[in-house]
Amino acid sequence: MDELxxxxxxxxQHQDSLARVKQSAHEEREHLISFYRCQGQAQAYELTSLPAIVINKAYVIYGVHSxxxxxxLFRRYQEVHHV
Incomplete structure (x- = not known):
């Protein structure tokens, strides 16, 4: 019985390891999907540098993280340029 x-x-233990590997592979896949989605959006908006925040799918604010x-800054731009 001890051997059993x-x-x-x-x-x-093998099942636990296999489950962790599957979870890790799933997380990596989701990370890659997110990365390529962001890459596609950056190309669509013709972003030239990061960080960049796109507003209303038409205006880009570069160099700002917040x-x-x-x-x-966008509202200020609208006020000054009467947009």
Whole structure:
């Protein structure tokens, strides 16, 4: 019975390892999908550098990481240029 317990334990460890590998592969796949989606969007908007925030699919704010700051700059631009 002790040998059977050891075999069962090894099989369970193998199953746990296999589950972790599958989860890791799934996460990597999702990461790659996200990366290529972002690459496609960057090309569609013809972005020239990062960081870049696209507003209303028409305006790009470069060099800003904060959405709040980008929106502030965009509104300021609209006021000055009467857009």
């Amino acid at each position: 317990s050891q075999i069962t334990q090894k099989l369970n 959405l709040d700051k980008a929106l502030f």
